[in-house]
Amino acid sequence: MIGQVPDAKGRYGDFGGRFVPETLMNALIELEQSYLKYSADEEFNAELNNLLQQYSGRETPLYYAKRLTEHFGGAKIYLKREDLNHTGAHKINNALGQGLLAVRMGKKKVIAETGAGQHGVATATVAALLGLECKVFMGEEDMQRQQLNVFRMKLLGAEVVPVLSGTKTLKDAGNEALRYWVSHVHDTFYILGSAVGPHPYPLMVRNFQRVIGDETRRQILETEGRLPDTIVAAVGGGSNAIGMFYPFVHDEDVKFVGVEAAGKGIDTPLHAATMTLGTKGVFQGSMSYLLQDEYGQVQPAHSISAGLDYPGVGPEHSYLKDIKRAQYVPITDEEALDALKLLCRTEGIIPALESAHALAQAGKIAPELGSDKLLIVCLSGRGDKDVESIMAYEKKEGGDGQ
């Protein structure tokens, strides 16, 4: 049986905690108190649920992917269609929650970090909706990879701040957002986009994302009259995965598979396989698994998917791994691209590259399971944003989209 996590110190077993500069400590404590207060507040929850329904279009369907199921020839595959959310990914669930919290706390300015740009777009959207001033920190390399999302954020009235430090990707955007927050902590709310960072962020993000798993649980019980056998979700920081897994955590017959990015392969230096190859360390405010060298320097990650291109992972995932409640496996750039194309052709759905990692793993698991088994894949986002980088990849690798 799994204990209640996190504890009062924001610990998930050995993981989590609050490793930040002293300047931020009171802000985090205040955030925790406000979150605990409003998450139990009926009016707050009614407003959030109303926005999730009327603004974002929830609930999202749990779609039986018949042709994909037939293609793999095994377990019955359902897709949780988070890609059908407003702004095209699960990120809006959390951005709405934190945005409403910012308003309750009297903050008029919000900041966010973004990798693929999905969380940046979600935050810019929520800021526009709630009349908040918004700055999004984004690595310069990601701005190149995700020009469409950069433009979307600007259209929505947000300022996109290019991050030139380090590897110029998600981890550096996170560092820069934290540095900015230290300087503007008195009037700025940091809308953190993944289930990472110092306590209470991993808890708060999980709880704002658990709507994915709560709906899925209800939907599969309605449709199939029973719980699924396996749930697969992509893990960068891990917000869609933890939101999907958490409501099933005590259903011990439901297997969890988290899929991380193997990039060019886990036997190369170009990967983001934090769970497969990482070790325990403190990074961006919490203890978790981390890609680092023996001296504790954080190693750059690599993935074709900007959203998975991250050397850390949420502390609750590290905990689920250590207690063996969840399994984490790597999928390469190429496997993910193949899965993306397959879903386009079998179901007419262009998935995000992040979600395509989960689909690729589903393709490995499904044939091993009997046709009486149920497999759910969290389709965390849609792939429109990735079309340009797929074109670039195909050009470089000599493919033609076939």
Add this chain to the structure above:
Amino acid sequence: MKQPNLMNRVAMNHNAAEGLSADAVHTSSVSGNSNLPNLIEETFQRIRKSDGTALIPFLTVGDPDIETTLEIIEHLEQAGADVLELGVPYSDPLADGPVIQRASSRALQQLITVRTCLDVASKARARGVKMPFVLFTYYNPVLQMGLDDFFAEASKNEISGLIIPDLPHEEAEEMRERADRVNIALIPLIAPTSIERIGRILDHGRGFVYCVSSLGVTGERASFHEGVDAFIRDVRSRTDLPVAVGFGISSREQVERFSELCDGVVVGSAIVRTIESLISDLMNADRREDALLQIREFVAELKV
């Protein structure tokens, strides 16, 4: 005018053997006793007796290389430095502004590790540098070295104090206990936003208390947090520990301004930037001596 020093500020070290050499302190500290005199505490006692202000420079070890760092350290002491912060370069320095971020990247290209930094402390001591060394490091490099190994090596290598900017009070218990056992002071940071946390942090402070002058990361700035004077006075009135102020202090004028209020002033980015601006000279045999003298003059100008 400076607040008069409280008589009991140094009471804990009343029986400290005067004239005990740094080596003797460290040898005897192996048995583990936080009541033994620590070089930082001795330094501040001396400074308080003369109603002075400690000048606490910071540099990133290995920027641009180890030998240059060692020579800069000697010049810093000659320029009047009283305590030295040895910065361990880190890939993701959250609390640092662009100047120290750049220095960290340069040093990492030299493959500088925690061990290298500890080694620099002993080597500087062997070259006759007398001031106490405070290791400024993010938590993860220390964790990966292993805490047993780290504290054994740190106490062997002339480290008197430790500043870990991403290890707040609540997460610091084990580090504090281990540091106490080898007579190393885990120096706490206090920010203008700490408010009711100040008391708790001070209760466990050792060596000195590091007050952060303003909200934000390290780096030079024209203005400080508006309530900074009241903040420092408040902290100082509540502790017997020496109080140092840092983050953003870069000129003699600013050092003078803060020296009225506290026992020590930390200057980091301004020195690191000076080193950065002289790198090509430091790497040139003909111009090296002159560049070292320029660094020394810059720091001497900060000594009040």
